[in-house]
Amino acid sequence: xxxxxxxxxxxxxxxxxxxxxxxxxxxxxxxxxxxxxxxxxxxxxxxxxxxxxxxxxxxxxxxxxxxxxxxxxxxxxxxxxxxxxxxxxxxxxxxxxxxxxxxxxxxxxxxxxxxxxxxxxxxxxxxxxxxxxxxxxxxxxxxxxxxxxxxxxxxxxxxxxxxxxxxxxxxxxxxxxxxxxxxxxxxxxxxxxxxxxxxxxxxxxxxxxxxxxxxxxxxxxxxxxxxxxxxxxxxxxxxxxxxxxxxxxxxxxxxxxxxxxxxxxxxxxxxxxxxxxxxxxxxxxxxxxxxxxxxxxxxxxxxxxxxxxxx
Amino acid sequence: xxxxxxxxxxxxxxxxxxxxxxxxxxxxxxxxxxxxxxxxxxxxxxxxxxxxxxxxxxxxxxxxxxxxxxxxxxxxxxxxxxxxxxxxxxxxxxxxxxxxxxxxxxxxxxxxxxxxxxxxxxxxxxxxxxxxxxxxxxxxxxxxxxxxxxxxxxxxxxxxxxxxxxxxxxxxxxxxxxxxxxxxxxxxxxxxxxxxxxxxxxxxxxxxxxxxxxxxxxxxxxxxxxxxxxxxxxxxxxxxxxxxxxxxxxxxxxxxxxxxxxxxxxxxxxxxxxxxxxxxxxxxxxxxxxxxxxxxxxxxxxxxxxxxxxxxxxxxxxxxxxxxxxxxxxxxxxxxxxxxxxxxxxxxxxxxxxxxxxxxxxxxxxxxxxxxxxxxxxxxxxxxxxxxxxxxxxxxxxxxxxxxxxxxxxxxxxxxxxxxxxxxxxxxxxxxxxxxxxxxxxxxxxxxxxxxxxxxxxxxxxxxxxxxxxxxxxxxxxxxxxxxxxxxxxxxxxxxxxxxxxxxxxxxxxxxxxxxxxxxxxxxxxxxxxxxxxxxxxxxxxxxxxxxxxxxxxxxxxxxxxxxxxxxxxxxxxxxxxxxxxxxxxxxxxxxxxxxxxxxxxxxxxxxxxxxxxxxxxxxxxxxxxxxxxxxx
Ligand SMILES: Cc1ncc(C[n+]2csc(CCOP(=O)(O)OP(=O)(O)O)c2C)c(N)n1
Ligand code: SF4
Numbered sequence: 001x002x003x004x005x006x007x008x009x010x011x012x013x014x015x016x017x018x019x020x021x022x023x024x025x026x027x028x029x030x031x032x033x034x035x036x037x038x039x040x041x042x043x044x045x046x047x048x049x050x051x052x053x054x055x056x057x058x059x060x061x062x063x064x065x066x067x068x069x070x071x072x073x074x075x076x077x078x079x080x081x082x083x084x085x086x087x088x089x090x091x092x093x094x095x096x097x098x099x100x101x102x103x104x105x106x107x108x109x110x111x112x113x114x115x116x117x118x119x120x121x122x123x124x125x126x127x128x129x130x131x132x133x134x135x136x137x138x139x140x141x142x143x144x145x146x147x148x149x150x151x152x153x154x155x156x157x158x159x160x161x162x163x164x165x166x167x168x169x170x171x172x173x174x175x176x177x178x179x180x181x182x183x184x185x186x187x188x189x190x191x192x193x194x195x196x197x198x199x200x201x202x203x204x205x206x207x208x209x210x211x212x213x214x215x216x217x218x219x220x221x222x223x224x225x226x227x228x229x230x231x232x233x234x235x236x237x238x239x240x241x242x243x244x245x246x247x248x249x250x251x252x253x254x255x256x257x258x259x260x261x262x263x264x265x266x267x268x269x270x271x272x273x274x275x276x277x278x279x280x281x282x283x284x285x286x287x288x289x290x291x292x293x294x295x296x297x298x299x300x301x302x303x304x305x306x307x308x309x310x311x
Numbered sequence: 312x313x314x315x316x317x318x319x320x321x322x323x324x325x326x327x328x329x330x331x332x333x334x335x336x337x338x339x340x341x342x343x344x345x346x347x348x349x350x351x352x353x354x355x356x357x358x359x360x361x362x363x364x365x366x367x368x369x370x371x372x373x374x375x376x377x378x379x380x381x382x383x384x385x386x387x388x389x390x391x392x393x394x395x396x397x398x399x400x401x402x403x404x405x406x407x408x409x410x411x412x413x414x415x416x417x418x419x420x421x422x423x424x425x426x427x428x429x430x431x432x433x434x435x436x437x438x439x440x441x442x443x444x445x446x447x448x449x450x451x452x453x454x455x456x457x458x459x460x461x462x463x464x465x466x467x468x469x470x471x472x473x474x475x476x477x478x479x480x481x482x483x484x485x486x487x488x489x490x491x492x493x494x495x496x497x498x499x500x501x502x503x504x505x506x507x508x509x510x511x512x513x514x515x516x517x518x519x520x521x522x523x524x525x526x527x528x529x530x531x532x533x534x535x536x537x538x539x540x541x542x543x544x545x546x547x548x549x550x551x552x553x554x555x556x557x558x559x560x561x562x563x564x565x566x567x568x569x570x571x572x573x574x575x576x577x578x579x580x581x582x583x584x585x586x587x588x589x590x591x592x593x594x595x596x597x598x599x600x601x602x603x604x605x606x607x608x609x610x611x612x613x614x615x616x617x618x619x620x621x622x623x624x625x626x627x628x629x630x631x632x633x634x635x636x637x638x639x640x641x642x643x644x645x646x647x648x649x650x651x652x653x654x655x656x657x658x659x660x661x662x663x664x665x666x667x668x669x670x671x672x673x674x675x676x677x678x679x680x681x682x683x684x685x686x687x688x689x690x691x692x693x694x695x696x697x698x699x700x701x702x703x704x705x706x707x708x709x710x711x712x713x714x715x716x717x718x719x720x721x722x723x724x725x726x727x728x729x730x731x732x733x734x735x736x737x738x739x740x741x742x743x744x745x746x747x748x749x750x751x752x753x754x755x756x757x758x759x760x761x762x763x764x765x766x767x768x769x770x771x772x773x774x775x776x777x778x779x780x781x782x783x784x785x786x787x788x789x790x791x792x793x794x795x796x797x798x799x800x801x802x803x804x805x806x807x808x809x810x811x812x813x814x815x816x817x818x819x820x821x822x823x824x825x826x827x828x829x830x831x832x833x834x835x836x837x838x839x840x841x842x843x844x845x846x847x848x849x850x851x852x853x854x855x856x857x858x859x860x861x862x863x864x865x866x867x868x869x870x871x872x873x874x875x876x877x878x879x880x881x882x883x884x885x886x887x888x889x890x891x892x893x894x895x896x897x898x899x900x901x902x903x904x905x906x907x908x909x910x911x912x913x914x915x916x917x918x919x920x921x922x923x924x925x926x927x928x929x930x931x932x933x934x935x936x937x938x939x940x941x942x943x944x
Contacts, residue, residue, distance in 0.1 A: 020739045024779050056760040074760035076598055077770035079621050085588040089595030092579050097760055118584040285577035289552055290600030293722050300718040301576040303544030307711055310534035
């Protein structure tokens with residue numbers, strides 16, 4: 001067999017290629033913000049020149065996790081909170097793949113919190129989109145790590161006593177080299193940010209504000225947003241860690257007060273990706289592992305050659 | 312000359328006991344003997360009393376022996392630190408006193424006078440006991456000797472020199488190994504110490520003991536390997552080039568060996584945030600086209616149940632190893648037990664299926680690791696290798712030729728792009744991977760991300776042939792049945808294409824049988840040999856296939872005997888339960904011999920268990936084992 005990673009001849013790709021021609025139709029509720037993520041991905045992928053077969057989307061569990069059921073790429077719909085470890089290993093095994101992980105705020109910031117921190121810290125070359133609707137959707141509206149303080153749900157009937165998590169600050173602190181927030185209410189910005197995140201060489205975290213009209217009618221996700229790159233009031237240097245951190249704090253404060261700021265917060269083009277670092281210390285082979293199994297000329301060392309030290 | 316030497320070196324953890332014993336075992340192997348090592352250590356990094364036993368004989372050895380006949384007691388150097396008194400106690404004498412119970416009559420004791428005081432020796436009545444048991448005691452100031460020529464830690468070398476002199480061994484192999492391991496001043500100092508100790512003993516002491524090192528010869532070159540080595544090497548030869556893990560004793564050994572070798576062989580190893588991640592990474596790498604594995608011990612394996620189920624549902628090949636230690640919870644981190652069998656068989660929600668192999672010795676560990684990869688990739692099902700702290704850490708000599716075979720980096724049921732072009736697709740061009748109507752052997756061959764014509768969705772939800780989430784009842788039945796029936800296909804494959812994984816031993820026509828699994832096999836084999844030499848008629852089977860279960864083989868074995876004793880290291884007779892569950896009968900034919908005190912079986916315990924249990928001798932077995940009567944008794 002020819003090297004299967006050498007896909008993608010030069011040609012025009014259009015967004016329809018990423019849409020399944022037949023069933024299933026999305027089961028999301030009418031007006032759900034998840035449609036916005038799907039749409040922006042379908043627009044961004046052809047823009048960055050990817051064919052459906054070069055892309056692996058790895059999702060968690062939740063309404064958000066169904067993303068790749070409605071997107072025609074290679075897909076792995078995994079288990080709750082575990083999309084990141086699956087995704088980063090797929091990238092290590094086949095560095096030619098474009099790996100995009102996605103899931104909800106409960107999935108990524110709750111149960112998968114540990115994986116989120118460590119994937120950001122290691123700066124794996126991949127994109128991670130979190131559908132942040134500040135609620136658990138699929139399990140019918142329980143409080144999530146990003147639900148505002150005082151938020152009432154069936155599991156926290158008196159109002160949540162917990163301060164919401166700050167996902168942007170968290171991923172910056174952990175080590176992500178690209179951090180942005182966008183919103184389903186603005187498809188143009190969303191498409192641009194997602195395309196940028198995919199092209200970024202390192203861990204690109206996009207906190208994607210999505211509305212859940214079914215369980216979270218009051219959410220700020222409906223509020224018109226302000227693009228910090230376009231607003232004169234928020235002139236900060238996205239390559240400066242400290243300025244980015246301050247901007248994030250402000251964003252996360254005002255979000256609780258009802259103002260939605262979005263845009264690119266932090267972009268570090270200099271930090272090498274984990275794959276590059278691992279390769280530099282000699283622990284990531286040049287030829288993608290996956291390709292080697294199909295390569296008739298590949299050399300396979302055998303344990304017999306290691307026995308000398310035991311004789 | 313004696314037919315076996317069982318040499319025990321005792322001291323504090325961190326005193327270099329491990330490396331010293333490893334080298335001495337190799338020297339004995341190089342001199343032509345068969346060797347087997349058993350390691351006993353506490354869950355502590357420095358201090359705490361530890362020993363390693365090396366059994367060396369002119370015949371094959373499968374197990375530790377019953378007791379031992381040579382003690383080299385170094386004294387616990389960490390016990391001497393006055394600042395640490397409160398924690399470690401001040402117990403230099405323990406490596407001597409704690410080991411005396413198992414020393415055989417006529418045995419030899421060498422202890423380090425430099426560390427163990429005369430008062431302490433008096434306090435434990437050593438001389439009286441020596442007289443009673445005909446022990447030969449050789450006190451020697453190993454510590455000063457080591458200090459004089461080098462550093463105090465080199466007293467191990469002095470101990471080895473003394474051993475060699477007392478057993479009338481040649482120093483040649485020991486010197487060779489030392490020069491392989493070190494150089495310069497360190498080597499010089501060690502060699503001086505070795506010779507000085509050797510000569511001092513020869514000159515200053517009378518030898519009245521009979522014990523001498525046995526002599527033997529090997530026809531082929533031998534390698535001294537641990538079970539962890541064998542598993543790691545089996546994985547390498549199966550084409551595994553991706554490992555992810557999180558440290559946990561005793562699984563860490565396998566992880567470390569692969570992590571150290573992979574950079575040179577183009578493999579990838581990842582130490583990650585937890586065991587859920589570890590197994591999920593192995594799964595992700597496998598999905599993307601690498602032969603991948605992960606593993607842990609009980610507590611970590613508990614965390615892996617999620618990715619394990621996902622591998623089953625998405626039919627992604629995966630190999631996990633589970634190295635048992637005594638549980639529940641963190642249990643006894645450095646002590647073996649065979650208590651996770653049921654856990655490994657049934658971990659996961661739903662009607663789950665996986666392949667489980669339980670190798671019984673070093674060769675089987677290598678063989679079955681290769682097989683675990685082959686089956687996992689051919690049938691797209693998780694394979695688990697379950698073994699324990701004993702097999703993981705014990706070392707045995709193996710014929711080097713045994714490993715002389717080709718690697719098999721074969722990805723099994725994976726389609727090429729040409730094959731994908733011919734395969735079934737839906738209207739949007741998605742590959743109908745789970746198109747069960749097309750599948751042979753119940754396997755739905757897969758594509759790899761990146762391949763042309765192979766797009767599909769892998770999902771942990773029930774899914775249609777292209778991978779769409781589906782709750783359609785007919786589809787559910789078809790997919791579920793196919794996944795479960797893969798086990799039948801695997802059973803057929805194992806029966807027809809592979810030599811039996813079960814190991815038979817003893818007298819084929821015997822009326823009594825002993826059944827065991829995993830690492831208890833060695834001691835059982837030796838016990839059966841001994842029983843037959845003593846006029847009993849016994850046969851044994853070491854079962855390695857836990858799932859799918861070797862129904863025919865175990866049925867035939869049980870049918871051929873009047874009674875059988877199931878030997879395993881746990882308190883609840885898990886393997887006997889499995890046999891009854893799988894075969895649905897024989898409950899009245901089987902009794903159990905159980906041990907779960909943290910130490911593996913000695914052959915004598917099994918001999919005794921047999922005599923009480925099957926030969927109906929009227930006495931109680933030792934307190935260390937428990938007999939569980941047959942159902943209905
Ligand atoms: C689920 C699980 N995984 C692994 C282990 C093994 N384990 C015991 S202690 C330990 C490391 C503890 O490290 P740290 O918290 O830094 O403490 P330290 O020993 O350095 O003081 C590990 C991995 C375990 N007991 N349980
Ligand atoms: S429950 Fe909320 S998140 Fe889920 S599909 Fe409906 S609107 Fe979207």
